[in-house]
Amino acid sequence: MASGTHTRNPFPTKSHPPATPKAVTGFASYAEYLAKLGRSTVESSDHLSDDEMWLASFDRGGRCLEWNYWDPSKENSLDAPDNLPALDGNGVRPDMTILSSHGFRTVLQIPDENVAYRVVMVATGFDAIAPRTKDILGLGLDLGPEIFEYAQMCVENPYIGRHGALPRPWHKVSPALRIGQNALCILEAGSETASKTGIHNVPISHRYVS
């Protein structure tokens, strides 16, 4: 996603891959990261969000190695983050590890040689993807803003215009595919990501259709 020469731009580029995918860890937020890249910034207010994320890691043979889960509503109650017992009956598997936002982002950033494929599922509770979700995914996977714009288009209520919103992205050039109310994006393993990663967007707000 980054552009420019290696000397002027400290971020990963196709022609000059970095030694590790930790190039974006120095930023506190995705908005700050985008501002540094000269891209359009996302809103930085940390409002209440209903977003949730699941991360599944698989080995080369397709065997599931582990599940991780992040829920912002449990963020403040995580005294000893990254290792709390999983909950029952709410989409959290018994073998899941609940992570803090920092923990989830770190897991995305740190390469694991045993992991060949990863799948991130994002469920958005409100019509907008929360800034904190963008922080975690954007910084963790070094994502471009167009992916969020595209995912946003899938979950927004088309009858309610966003105040001050830019025109909707022309999704046909997006790297993501919309299927019903969900979107799928596949990132190739490379300089930006430690392993090939698929991202789902499964909006909670569309689970019930009125």
Added chain:
Amino acid sequence: MGNLGTRVSTSSVMYPYKRPSQIPEEFCNADDQPDSYYQNTWLVQRFLTSGIGTDNLFGKGNFLYVCLAALVELQLSTAPLNVPHFGMHGLQSQVILEYCGEWQLGTDGPLAVSADPSMIWARLRKDIEEQRTTLRWITRFFRKHFDHKNQNLQEAFDDIMERFKYRVQDLEQSESQLRDHLAAEGTIKSIQMAEMSIRESKRVMLCMFHSQSSLVYLLTALK
């Protein structure tokens, strides 16, 4: 007769019972029962971990096909809620929604959810357009990210695409039926309006005849 060999159908090893389905399931352990709020997420999780996309089946590098399959299967298993139900009672101002599981409370008990046909048509048309767009772009997405020369993978993709196309065709059929319904409704309204205007013009003519007669009488009286 020669041995034709056993053809391994990809769809038969696709764990169809683990495909996302909106049909409620019985769980031995109550704790395993997902909250309905998380139903779709849970269905996708199960699909991902059921081994459908393992390298043994689809070859190296094609594991993430399971993500594409999961979302398409989820879409196929979700009832299209903007499909109208047409009964045997002729044209009605409100149409009942075929797959809407909810009921609204009526004076004589629960009634199926009904809505204005033109509104349902607009929603249905939007659904169809969105699914047509997905159909147009999904093959490109598939070819870009997966090894389409892998026969097993291509067969699995063809199977899922065929079902997706049938779904779109079903929706198109419903949309066409609804369009005919709206056109028939429009024709009936036009006929009613025409009849009303004929009646009105007859009434006007009658009034004119009476006034002319009165005028003749008046003139006669004046003479």
